[in-house]
Amino acid sequence: MHSTFSIDAFLYSLPIFAGEGAHPPADACDFARYCSGLDFFSMNDHAEGLNRELWQKTIESVRACNARAGDPAAPDLVAFMGFEWTQTGSRPETHFGHKNVIFPGLADEELPARPISAVPAGGQARPPGFAMRAGAALMRGVGLAPYGDLVDFVADLAESEDCPTGVPTRELPLDCRESAETPELLFQKLAEWGLPSLVIPHGLAWGIHAPPGARLDLQLSRAHHDPSRQRLIEIMSGHGNGEEFRPVPDGAASCPAPTPGHLACCWRAGELVRERCQEPGSADCEAEVERARQLALDAGVRPRSVLPRVRDEAWLDCDECRDCFKPAAALRPGQTAQYGAAIRRFDELDEAGQPLRYRFGFIASTDNHASRPATGFKQFDRRTMTDSRGPADEATERRVYDRVLGRRGEPGPVRVAPSRVRQLFDTERISSFLYPGGAVAVHATGRDRAAVWRALSEREVYGTSGPRILLWFDLLNGPEGRLPMGSQVRMGETPRFEVRAAGALRQEPGCPEAALRALGAERLERLCGGECNHPGETRHLIEAIEVVRIQPQRHAGEPVADLIADPWRRLPCSPDPAGCRVTFEDPDFARDTVYYVRVLQEATPAINGANLRTSFDAAGNASAVRPCYGGYRTPADDDCLAPVHERAWSSPIYVDAESRSP
Known part of the structure; x- marks a missing residue:
């Protein structure tokens, strides 16, 4: 969860993006407690935007939130x-991607003195502080106070010295x-801090920051993957679903021709250039087409x-699933949760002497x-x-x-x-791929902090x-009996499973009376809508x-597409308001296998349920799109709704085959 202590969140809060203004960490507490009615959440602002002062303010805010939680x-x-x-x-x-680092405790000795940024030492721009302060004052003098605040924010960050x-991290200055x-x-x-923590890969398949060709293979090593901390992976957020692998060319090395299910942006670039050629079939035109594709x-x-x-x-729906x-926008198949579950590294072994692999629990977030x-x-x-943003009006679009x-x-x-x-301002197309966020659920023995943390650490999550x-989602016949989602087991007999599920309670309009009493009508409207x-x-x-x-995989290079059966089984449910219960088994179980249910x-x-709202011609080719813009071109009261099957994803159960090859 980000507050406007994150620099990108601060930027998107400005009028130029039709933003709402500041939303500090305290807003997250009130929203979680009164608007969304959560049992738990975490604050995870971008480390590169948190100097020591903001880090301490966030800690104080989170402590205050917990202090009001009762018993x-x-x-x-x-x-x-x-x-x-x-x-x-x-x-x-x-490219390694983004990771959320979370700590179980809140005392000074249970938290690091400072966050850890991925920006290398010396890699963050340091414009002269005096010039930035003067610029901020000038902006305020001409009625541009929010932009002056942003400049001051950046100046504050620039004044922090690199460590x-x-x-060793415990010997570093407090404020570097x-x-x-x-x-x-x-x-x-x-590890130098010596504090328990969870490190959760997040938004990995989002093609807005992951380059074409990015794959989770890069960090599948004992150096880059710590399975004691990296226990979970985020498969869904307000930035989209990163669960599903698709065997489409990634466009990293060459430009793939269109297929019935995919249009590459590099190919579309060539077609757009061809459309404006004076002689479309000429050698000069084709040379320009190829140049556009390569660029x-x-x-x-x-x-x-x-x-x-x-x-x-x-651009139609190029690069989209x-x-x-x-x-997720411009989904990167090699960064998806399914791809991660399918790959192995055969030149490095885990603690059991087996080829190294990921064994993540699955969560969703906002x-x-x-x-x-x-x-x-x-x-x-x-x-x-949602995080949908864009120009507030046509004049702002033209001018800025x-x-x-x-x-x-x-x-x-x-x-x-x-x-x-430029990447931060390129928001309009992305807004068709932004959603109200997902949520993580835990099977915990209680509501307290320790019980929630234990469930997260043991992968008893969905x-x-x-x-x-x-x-x-349970394995019924484990060697020691019934086992829950997130379990890891080795067995030789046919695995048998049970799934029980119930739909979400239908929502009533408005808010509970308790929320209105706590927040008041004005704050409830601004914060909760x-x-x-x-x-x-x-x-x-x-x-x-x-x-x-x-x-x-059983050997290096085994094609991943052949290893993922999605769905392997589809089990219909009767229309029962009490929910659905099904059982299944895998009589073909003969090798290490990962099972999860959806x-x-x-x-x-659902908002953006149809994304770009693409139209297709008789041959199945994309012919037009109707994006859901973040700015003025889509009315603010248009939620771009389309029907979808909302869903839940269990954490996998990892069943290794006993006395068989991996």
């Missing part, structure tokens, strides 16, 4: 403290900026920037940037309940966005230079796309339970 043995809310390690590589061989390298460029260094520093390949995460004057609609549920954890309880108020995004320059194709600023779906988690008495129906079976709720309208 520590049965609190109404548990708030955890953490940060996000936000690493992005421009090439697949340097010296090669010094600590960094770890790789997961190996991050885990090393966490789009070279552009990494920004292929559409090679033709800066071409608007989003003309057409048959995924609430997909990743909201306005202090609103778990906004998926209702599908309403898209601009407030067109200039920043290079729309006034060469028509292209042009070579795209790395630009974090994720939902937002609704409070109930889910149990006038709506809260307000469950009624009846449940949504469960339509089906799908079983996904993944058989991890519970599908009856179809209901």
